[in-house]
Each structure stands twice: as structure tokens, then as C-alpha cells.
Amino acid sequence: MTPDYPRGATGLLLVDPYNDFLSEGGKIWPRVQAIAEANGLIANLKAIADTVRGAGMRVFYAPHRRWEPGDYEDWAHPNPTQRAIMHRHSFARGEWGGDWHPDFIPQPGDVIAKEHWAQSGFASTDLDQQLRQHGISHVILIGLLANTCIESTARYAMEIGYHVTLVRDATAAFSEEMMHAAHVLNGPTYAHAILSTAELLAALSRESG
Amino acid sequence: MTPDYPRGATGLLLVDPYNDFLSEGGKIWPRVQAIAEANGLIANLKAIADTVRGAGMRVFYAPHRRWEPGDYEDWAHPNPTQRAIMHRHSFARGEWGGDWHPDFIPQPGDVIAKEHWAQSGFASTDLDQQLRQHGISHVILIGLLANTCIESTARYAMEIGYHVTLVRDATAAFSEEMMHAAHVLNGPTYAHAILSTAELLAALSRESG
Amino acid sequence: MTPDYPRGATGLLLVDPYNDFLSEGGKIWPRVQAIAEANGLIANLKAIADTVRGAGMRVFYAPHRRWEPGDYEDWAHPNPTQRAIMHRHSFARGEWGGDWHPDFIPQPGDVIAKEHWAQSGFASTDLDQQLRQHGISHVILIGLLANTCIESTARYAMEIGYHVTLVRDATAAFSEEMMHAAHVLNGPTYAHAILSTAELLAALSRESG
Amino acid sequence: MTPDYPRGATGLLLVDPYNDFLSEGGKIWPRVQAIAEANGLIANLKAIADTVRGAGMRVFYAPHRRWEPGDYEDWAHPNPTQRAIMHRHSFARGEWGGDWHPDFIPQPGDVIAKEHWAQSGFASTDLDQQLRQHGISHVILIGLLANTCIESTARYAMEIGYHVTLVRDATAAFSEEMMHAAHVLNGPTYAHAILSTAELLAALSRESG
Numbered sequence: 001m002t003p004d005y006p007r008g009a010t011g012l013l014l015v016d017p018y019n020d021f022l023s024e025g026g027k028i029w030p031r032v033q034a035i036a037e038a039n040g041l042i043a044n045l046k047a048i049a050d051t052v053r054g055a056g057m058r059v060f061y062a063p064h065r066r067w068e069p070g071d072y073e074d075w076a077h078p079n080p081t082q083r084a085i086m087h088r089h090s091f092a093r094g095e096w097g098g099d100w101h102p103d104f105i106p107q108p109g110d111v112i113a114k115e116h117w118a119q120s121g122f123a124s125t126d127l128d129q130q131l132r133q134h135g136i137s138h139v140i141l142i143g144l145l146a147n148t149c150i151e152s153t154a155r156y157a158m159e160i161g162y163h164v165t166l167v168r169d170a171t172a173a174f175s176e177e178m179m180h181a182a183h184v185l186n187g188p189t190y191a192h193a194i195l196s197t198a199e200l201l202a203a204l205s206r207e208s209g
Numbered sequence: 210m211t212p213d214y215p216r217g218a219t220g221l222l223l224v225d226p227y228n229d230f231l232s233e234g235g236k237i238w239p240r241v242q243a244i245a246e247a248n249g250l251i252a253n254l255k256a257i258a259d260t261v262r263g264a265g266m267r268v269f270y271a272p273h274r275r276w277e278p279g280d281y282e283d284w285a286h287p288n289p290t291q292r293a294i295m296h297r298h299s300f301a302r303g304e305w306g307g308d309w310h311p312d313f314i315p316q317p318g319d320v321i322a323k324e325h326w327a328q329s330g331f332a333s334t335d336l337d338q339q340l341r342q343h344g345i346s347h348v349i350l351i352g353l354l355a356n357t358c359i360e361s362t363a364r365y366a367m368e369i370g371y372h373v374t375l376v377r378d379a380t381a382a383f384s385e386e387m388m389h390a391a392h393v394l395n396g397p398t399y400a401h402a403i404l405s406t407a408e409l410l411a412a413l414s415r416e417s418g
Numbered sequence: 419m420t421p422d423y424p425r426g427a428t429g430l431l432l433v434d435p436y437n438d439f440l441s442e443g444g445k446i447w448p449r450v451q452a453i454a455e456a457n458g459l460i461a462n463l464k465a466i467a468d469t470v471r472g473a474g475m476r477v478f479y480a481p482h483r484r485w486e487p488g489d490y491e492d493w494a495h496p497n498p499t500q501r502a503i504m505h506r507h508s509f510a511r512g513e514w515g516g517d518w519h520p521d522f523i524p525q526p527g528d529v530i531a532k533e534h535w536a537q538s539g540f541a542s543t544d545l546d547q548q549l550r551q552h553g554i555s556h557v558i559l560i561g562l563l564a565n566t567c568i569e570s571t572a573r574y575a576m577e578i579g580y581h582v583t584l585v586r587d588a589t590a591a592f593s594e595e596m597m598h599a600a601h602v603l604n605g606p607t608y609a610h611a612i613l614s615t616a617e618l619l620a621a622l623s624r625e626s627g
Numbered sequence: 628m629t630p631d632y633p634r635g636a637t638g639l640l641l642v643d644p645y646n647d648f649l650s651e652g653g654k655i656w657p658r659v660q661a662i663a664e665a666n667g668l669i670a671n672l673k674a675i676a677d678t679v680r681g682a683g684m685r686v687f688y689a690p691h692r693r694w695e696p697g698d699y700e701d702w703a704h705p706n707p708t709q710r711a712i713m714h715r716h717s718f719a720r721g722e723w724g725g726d727w728h729p730d731f732i733p734q735p736g737d738v739i740a741k742e743h744w745a746q747s748g749f750a751s752t753d754l755d756q757q758l759r760q761h762g763i764s765h766v767i768l769i770g771l772l773a774n775t776c777i778e779s780t781a782r783y784a785m786e787i788g789y790h791v792t793l794v795r796d797a798t799a800a801f802s803e804e805m806m807h808a809a810h811v812l813n814g815p816t817y818a819h820a821i822l823s824t825a826e827l828l829a830a831l832s833r834e835s836g
Contacts, residue, residue: 014814074736076346077372079399109701114741117753119399123368124753126744133702134580135555137285145391148398152368156363159332161550163286180358181390189357190288190328283527286552318492323532326544335535335542342493342786346762370759494764495790497817537817541786555703565808566816569781575798577779581704599774599808607775608706608746 002203003138003163003193005057011136012052013157015121015150016018016064017045020090020097024143027090032144032172035179039169041140044197045142046103048170051204052109058134061112062143062153064136066093073139079118081148119152128160138163140200142170146182158190165193167200211412212347212372212402214266220345221261222366224330224352224359225273226254226313229299229306231353236299236306241353241381244388248378253406254351255312257379260413262316267343270321271330271352271362276301288327290357328361337369347372349409351379355391367399373401376409421556421581421611423475429554430470431575432534433539433568435522438508438515440562445508445515450562450590453597457587458472462615463468463560464521466588469622471525478550478570479530480539480561484511497536499566499567519546537570557583558618560588564600576608583611585618629830630765630790630820632684638763639679642770642777643691644672644731646715647724654724659771659799662806666796671824672769673730674826675797678831680734682758685761685804688739689748689780691772693720706745708775714795754780755787765790767827773809776793787815792820796825802808 020026022042029036036042052059067089072078078086091098108111111134113127115149122126139162140177141154150171154170157164168183187194195203229235231251232400238245245251261268281287282346294300300307315321320343322336328358330336340348347396348371350363359380366373375396396403404412438444440460447454454460470477485488485507490496496504503509509516524530529552531545539545549557557580559572570588575582586601605612613621647653649669656663663669664772679686692698694716698703705713712718718725733739738761740754748754758766766789768781777798784791800806814821822830 124756126751129751333544333547338542370756
């Protein structure tokens with residue numbers, strides 16, 4: 001059973017829609033390409049964002065820190081991903097890889113939360129406060145990666161009282177077993193709904209009907 | 210390579226060591242028993258706690274909410290696990306299932322953080338503040354379950370700047386693939402070290418030697 | 419102009435209504451008595467709580483840590499108030515001073531947040547999550563002290579997106595200039611409304627009419 | 628008695644050193660000028676920052692949101708100060724008023740936390756995580772305003788376990804009674820030390836001696 005998505009209280013969280021993740025030539029695209037293409041990821045992200053905006057609901061960007069020279073170098077405990085970023089410079093600020101994928105340029109009325117340093121879009125950012133100041137109680141998470149930023153953001157959202165929806169084919173990961181972990185093993189312990197894009201679109205159109 | 214564990218700055222987080230999880234007759238024991246026994250879980254938890262205390266390091270309990278009548282009933286969005294708890298009454302307050310397993314009774318000098326409502330020992334509790342007021346920068350997480358409370362607590366710990374160690378055979382889960390997800394798929398993206406109990410004990414004795 | 423208080427989204431925060439603060443013979447009562455009596459504090463607190471409950475709105479208790487032996491002794495940086503509490507044992511657990519004032523015993527349906535260690539009812543507690551899980555966006559703060567726990571709780575509430583109401587004569591402090599600081603100097607920079615009890619009751623009855 | 632400031636664990640928080648606050652011609656300068664000049668504010672801020680950097684300690688900027696068109700307009704509950712900023716455009720991004728005062732340009736090695744939306748430099752920012760990743764347990768707060776951003780940032784710092792120092796003549800406010808409220812009425816309830824610039828410099832030089 002799909003939940004109801006109250007129009008004034010539902011927010012779409014678009015996580016890390018950067019060229020490095022989503023575009024041919026992006027630094028991380030080769031690692032997600034197989035699953036992204038099998039899922040129809042770009043088309044699904046687009047359909048969801050369009051439907052959400054068309055229904056008068058709001059889109060919130062939860063963007064990863066764009067790498068800058070010096071990042072993490074004087075931190076006591078950068079995590080393994082951050083140590084990798086120090087070498088590969090993912091999402092570099094001011095470069096194409098750290099730009100929004102052309103299909104996911106923020107639109108007027110969208111809210112861009114502060115950049116997150118690690119995995120959770122809520123940690124050390126204003127995402128929670130922005131959601132509240134816009135009256136949001138229900139969040140739908142789409143973007144990348146299913147088992148890292150999406151999962152950490154979703155786990156946090158649940159802890160602080162949001163209704164949390166994951167969308168199986170509006171995300172990707174480096175392997176099928178990571179997708180399985182995100183949506184079959186872990187997601188059902190904390191997420192209020194785990195839907196396909198088709199199921200979500202049906203629920204949203206019902207709401208906006 | 211195992212990290213160094215500075216004596217005054219290392220804390221052991223013992224997550225949810227309740228009879229319902231760890232004792233014959235516990236409500237959830239049947240679901241973790243196979244992995245717990247294969248891992249030597251009880252012996253490993255005990256060895257780590259004893260070694261930590263013997264080394265003059267501090268143990269912090271991160272306990273799950275003990276179920277009370279009415280819990281979650283008037284909440285807007287209890288999560289799937291919380292809805293299950295409303296029926297099975299896991300960790301009921303005042304009952305044997307919600308008591309500490311007899312091998313893991315808090316000792317003088319241990320700190321018992323406030324109970325967490327969901328998965329993260331940090332969410333809506335004083336765990337972070339207690340760790341800080343005791344000067345802790347490095348946390349070692351043991352207890353249950355690998356892919357839910359341990360993982361959410363560890364993800365949070367990383368986000369707020371702790372050095373995070375997972376211990377593969379000092380935890381358990383409902384299935385081997387959940388263990389695999391926790392330690393092979395997800396853990397390496399956020400944890401600073403993922404050790405066996407033997408590796409951890411060696412590192413701790415090196416430190417306390 | 420008094421704000422509207424939406425019935426399903428307004429919560430009353432009752433801060434630290436302990437005998438030590440509010441009752442003849444309480445450890446801190448002598449320091450607040452002059453202002454409390456001049457304000458009609460007890461009667462005002464009671465009138466507000468009764469009206470809120472009568473209007474079908476919810477009361478949330480934000481209680482201070484009840485002192486226990488050993489409190490703060492192994493903390494790196496107890497604050498000045500906490501150091502004082504180590505000597506005077508304010509709000510001692512299990513003693514009369516740490517009991518609720520008899521007029522402010524929690525009623526069925528009330529929510530009791532976890533105890534706060536210092537001044538803010540939100541810090542290291544589940545108050546925020548409890549408010550959210552009950553759909554609250556507007557908080558009204560009453561209780562003690564105007565310039566410490568009430569002010570810190572109110573400042574936090576504002577930061578995380580709540581609509582915040584202070585009530586000038588439903589609180590007290592150690593001196594008139596502290597009351598002036600709370601309601602004339604500082605409150606107007608962060609609070610959305612600063613009312614008298616009479617103004618608040620009028621607004622609430624308008625809402626519940 | 629002044630505290631010790633451990634070199635590797637002490638951070639200076641420089642709050643909102645913008646032209647609008649500190650420079651002749653700034654939008655808010657006329658309201659703080661009397662106290663700032665009486666205090667020798669600019670000279671004191673400079674002396675402290677120089678001494679801290681000279682002692683090999685780190686400076687953390689905690690900057691207020693620079694106003695942008697549209698700010699707060701679609702928020703449910705902007706606070707009174709935010710509503711005022713919607714009109715007066717304090718700290719406008721890209722304008723002189725929102726630039727750093729020329730004496731307080733960030734230097735190599737300084738950390739600039741994310742901008743805060745309201746009063747607390749910790750709320751909805753990465754200040755806490757940045758402090759931790761640099762090993763800071765002691766914070767010294769200087770800048771503006773004594774009873775708003777400095778006080779809220781300091782109250783938060785205390786709640787999450789920092790050792791907190793205020794500096795009476797390295798801040799300012801709109802009136803003497805606000806200064807009195809910050810340093811005589813409220814500060815002593817939560818701050819671990821309230822010093823003059825001279826006392827702080829003596830303590831720092833002792834440390835770095």
C-alpha cells in the first residue's frame with residue numbers, strides 16, 4: 001500500500017545530482033552506469049522531479065561537499081570515502097564534475113540545502129531547518145548512492161521524525177548487492193515506504209488529482 | 210593496519226545488550242542465535258568489555274528504548290521496527306527481556322546514555338555529550354544489530370567527527386547477508402576500522418601495555 | 419497582535435515545575451519567591467496548563483536532570499550551575515525537591531521529554547523528536563527560569579524552526595533585571611511572541627472556541 | 628582565576644566580523660558604535676586574533692547568513708531579527724556590508740564554518756564538526772552581538788560539552804544593559820570563564836610561553 005503524500009507537507013530530497021555521478025564522462029559514472037541504465041535512473045529522476053514540481057510540491061537539493069584544495073587534509077579523522085576524495089577530487093568546485101547534471105538544474109522555488117561533508121544530507125547542514133520552515137513532514141529521497149548518502153540521509157530523517165520514502169529505481173549504487181542491501185535488507189527497518197518510480201508517480205498524481 | 214586507541218580518548222559503545230537480544234528465551238534471540246553462536250558473540254563482547262575496562266578505558270551503554278505501554282501509539286510516523294515493537298513488546302521495561310544480559314551489567318564508572326527510540330544511539334539522547342564530557346574521540350561499537358542500531362550509531366558517530374571502529378564478530382544480525390552488508394558493503398564507506406575481536410584486543414593491549 | 423495557535427500544531431512546554439523551584443521549602447524557591455508571587459506564577463501556570471489541556475492541545479514536560487550522586491564529577495567541563503548543583507543537590511532524584519509541584523503532576527496524554535543536563539530542553543534529549551511526532555510547530559514556553567532554561571530552550575526552538583511564544587508572568591527569575599533581560603532585551607530578538615498570561619489565554623480560547 | 632587554554636585544543640570563534648557591524652558606514656555600526664568604541668573593540672579583536680594565531684591556535688569564523696534576495700520570504704516562522712533583515716538587507720552577499728572587516732580577513736589555516744541563519748553559530752552549520760575534526764575542546768567567543776549571536780553560540784557550545792570563554796570587551800551590543808545582561812546576568816550561568824581581553828591575552832601567552 002502506498003502512503004498518501006500531503007501536498008503542503010511533502011518534500012522531494014534530490015541528493016547529489018552532479019555530473020560526476022550522472023553524466024557520461026563523470027568521475028564516478030562508470031561505477032554506477034550499469035545499475036543506472038538498467039533502472040532508467042535519469043528518466044525516473046526527471047519524471048519524479050517534474051511530477052513533484054507540477055503538483056506544487058517543493059524540491060530540496062541535498063548536495064555533497066564540492067571538493068576544494070585542502071579538503072580533509074587537516075582533519076583528525078576523515079572517513080574512507082573522504083580520503084578517496086582527497087585523491088580523486090570528486091565533485092570539484094568550479095569544475096564540470098561538480099556541476100548539476102543538466103537535467104537537474106535547480107528551478108525557482110527549489111531550496112538548496114548546505115553541502116554535506118559526508119553521507120547524511122542532514123549532518124552539519126540546514127536541511128532539517130529548511131524542511132521545517134517549509135512545513136515538510138514527508139520526505140521522498142532520490143539520487144545517489146543508494147547505500148551511502150541516500151541511506152544515511154534517510155536514516156537520519158527517520159530518527160528526527162520524518163515520514164521517509166525510498167524509491168528503488170530512482171537511485172543507483174556500485175553493485176546489485178548494494179542495491180539489495182539498501183532496499184531489501186536495511187530500508188525495511190527504517191523507511192516508511194519503499195516504492196518504484198511508477199508507484200510513487202501514481203501516489204503523487206492521486207494526491208494532486 | 211589497526212589504528213591506535215588513545216587510552217584517555219577511546220570509548221567502548223555497548224549497544225543494546227538486553228536479554229531479549231542475547232539470552233536463551235529472549236524475544237529476538239532466535240533470530241540472531243545462528244550468527245551469534247557462530248561468531249562466539251557473547252564471549253567476544255565479554256572479552257572486549259573486560260579488556261577495555263582493564264585498560265582503564267570507559268564503557269558507554271547505548272540502550273534501546275525499553276518498551277512501555279502506549280509507546281508509539283500517538284506518534285505520527287513510527288517506523289516499521291517501532292510498529293513491530295508495539296506488538297511484540299521487545300525490551301519491555303521492568304521485565305526480564307528488557308534487563309541487561311547478566312554478563313553485561315553496568316559496572317562502576319560506566320556511563321549509561323539515555324535510551325534511543327530508534328536505531329542511532331546518538332539521536333535524541335545524551336550519548337554525544339557524555340562522550341565529549343569524558344574526552345572521547347575514538348569509539349568502538351559492539352552489540353546489536355550489525356545493520357540497524359550498530360550501523361546507524363556508527364554512521365552518526367562518523368558524521369559528527371568520531372573515529373569509528375566496527376568489530377565483525379562482536380555483533381550479529383538476522384542473516385549472513387545482513388552481516389555482509391554491514392561489514393563489506395556499507396561499513397567500508399564510513400568506518401575508520403573494521404576489525405575482528407582478536408585484532409581489536411591486540412590493538413588495545415598494545416595501547417595499554 | 420497575538421498570533422494564532424493552531425490546535426493540532428501547538429504544544430505547551432512546561433519547564434522544570436519541581437518543588438525545589440515552586441514550593442515553599444524548595445531549595446531554590448527563596449530565590450524566585452518575590453517575583454513568582456508578584457507575578458501570580460503558580461496560578462498562571464495552572465491556568466495555562468488547564469486551558470491548553472481543555473482545548474485539546476498537548477503538554478510537553480521539559481524536565482531538568484534530577485541530581486544523582488556522582489553527577490558531573492567526572493565531566494571535563496561542568497558549567498557553573500552544574501558545579502553549584504554538585505553542592506546543593508537541586509532536584510534530587512527520589513526526594514521531594516525533585517518531585518513535580520503538586521499542581522503540575524503530568525496527566526494522561528502529556529509527554530515527558532528526557533531530562534536535560536543544562537539549560538536547553540532540546541539539548542541531548544528527545545524533546546524535538548517528541549514535538550515532531552505529535553505534529554507541533556508552535557511552542558509556548560512556561561516555567562523556570564526565565565533567563566536560563568526557558569531562554570535557552572526558546573533560543574533552540576527558534577533555531578530549529580519552531581514558532582516560539584514566551585509568557586512574561588508565567589515564569590520567574592532571581593531578579594527583576596533578569597526578567598527584564600529575558601523579556602525586553604533578549605526575547606524580542608528571537609521569540610515570535612511575548613505575551614502576558616491573560617493575552618495568551620485569550621488567544622487560546624479564540625483558537626479553541 | 629583564568630583557565631588554562633591547551634594549545635592544540637583551543638579554538639577562537641570569531642562571530643560575524645562584517646563591515647555592516649564593525650565599519651564606519653556599516654548598516655548596524657551606528658547601533659554598536661558607542662559600546663564598541665568605549666571597549667576598544669576593534670583593537671581587542673585584533674589583538675586576540677593575532678595572539679591566537681601567533682600561539683599556533685586556530686581561528687574559526689562563525690559567519691551570519693549573508694542576505695540574498697528572497698531570504699526568509701517563504702519561511703513559516705522567520706524570527707523578528709530575520710524579518711528586520713528582509714527589509715534592511717544586513718550583510719548582503721556580494722556587497723561591502725557583507726564583506727569581512729578589513730582587519731579580519733581569514734588567513735591561511737583558518738576555518739570558515741557555514742553561515743548560520745539566526746543566532747547560534749552551531750545551528751544548521753558544520754561549526755561543531757569542524758571544531759571536532761580539529762580536536763578543539765575549549766572555545767573563546769569574540770565578535771557580535773554580545774546578547775544575540777555570541778550568547779546563543781556560547782549557550783550551544785556549553786550544551787554540547789565545550790569549555791566556553793566570553794570576553795567582555797571583545798564584543799558589543801546595542802546598549803549597556805544588554806552588555807550587562809550578557810556578562811553579569813546570563814553569562815555566569817553557563818560560561819566557564821568571562822574575561823577581559825587583557826586577562827585572556829595573559830592566559831594565552833602563559834599557555835604559549
